[in-house]
Amino acid sequence: MVAPAVEAPVVIGLDVGGTKILSGLVDRKGNVLAEREVPSPDGSEERVLAALDEAVEALLDERVAAIGYGIPANLERGTGRILHAMNLPLDDVDLASRSRERFGLPVGIENDASAAALAEWRRGAGRGASNLVMFTLGTGVGGGIVVDGRLFRGWAELGHIVVREVGERCVCGGRGHLEVLASGQAGDRAARVLYGPDADAHTLIERATAGDDGARAALARIGESLGVAVASLVNIFDPELTVVGGGFGAAAGDFVLEPARQAAGREAVLPARNAVRIVAAELGNEAGLVGAGLVAFEALDGAR
Numbered sequence: 001m002v003a004p005a006v007e008a009p010v011v012i013g014l015d016v017g018g019t020k021i022l023s024g025l026v027d028r029k030g031n032v033l034a035e036r037e038v039p040s041p042d043g044s045e046e047r048v049l050a051a052l053d054e055a056v057e058a059l060l061d062e063r064v065a066a067i068g069y070g071i072p073a074n075l076e077r078g079t080g081r082i083l084h085a086m087n088l089p090l091d092d093v094d095l096a097s098r099s100r101e102r103f104g105l106p107v108g109i110e111n112d113a114s115a116a117a118l119a120e121w122r123r124g125a126g127r128g129a130s131n132l133v134m135f136t137l138g139t140g141v142g143g144g145i146v147v148d149g150r151l152f153r154g155w156a157e158l159g160h161i162v163v164r165e166v167g168e169r170c171v172c173g174g175r176g177h178l179e180v181l182a183s184g185q186a187g188d189r190a191a192r193v194l195y196g197p198d199a200d201a202h203t204l205i206e207r208a209t210a211g212d213d214g215a216r217a218a219l220a221r222i223g224e225s226l227g228v229a230v231a232s233l234v235n236i237f238d239p240e241l242t243v244v245g246g247g248f249g250a251a252a253g254d255f256v257l258e259p260a261r262q263a264a265g266r267e268a269v270l271p272a273r274n275a276v277r278i279v280a281a282e283l284g285n286e287a288g289l290v291g292a293g294l295v296a297f298e299a300l301d302g303a304r
């Protein structure tokens, strides 16, 4: 996977998750030229930071002009300081400043789902749009927003949109949040109810594909929750399209997207109702890494 030598600058992107750290050399067009994956270490902040440094050092050469991180965390607007990470022991850490000092390069940092949205906007399903929303349906639900031709730098905690006033408890402590209703874990729960304790979201999708009405209905309920959340955002800023990715979202496909379109069409106000577009993401598992690379180029170009 080593690329031919190129003179143009490349960057290192890191898609940091609770289970793995994916890193790669990314060029300005968003092509991944080399890629590396290591498990995320358990334990302390020190060990996580050491693993992140190693991931950079393993790819660092004279072509590398900047570093970009996609982190599952809330970031302080303006500074990019990590306030609180999900599934990683990173709290109140200025990773970007730390890396800038350590490696002497421009460093960008973004929430991982926002980085994925940036990638789908620049390089994937959202090319050419000025306003879009992306939902990543994985173990949890994340998202990102592009508004007026710029990635929204706020929290965009789209998994915690309230869909039901009274509903199951979310990991954040709230109730009826989208993450409870439309994540892979929601698929796992529905599968266990239908098929027993060993079933999971994969089972649900397999059964739906085979024509099982119960599985299709369960996925349709998940899609309905997603569509209601999409409509709420459409009613606020009328994005040209909504992109749906993440492992569960990609696997479930139209079993979830079609009911989502119907629900969004029902709940969105006119005339947006007639133009709601919900489409599948195009970049798959690489969205986070490509997005982290694009964040690095933004840092290189002095965009922030």
Ligand SMILES: [Zn+2]
Residues within 6 Å of the ligand: 159, 160, 170, 171, 172, 173, 174, 175, 177, 179
């Ligand atoms: Zn929540």
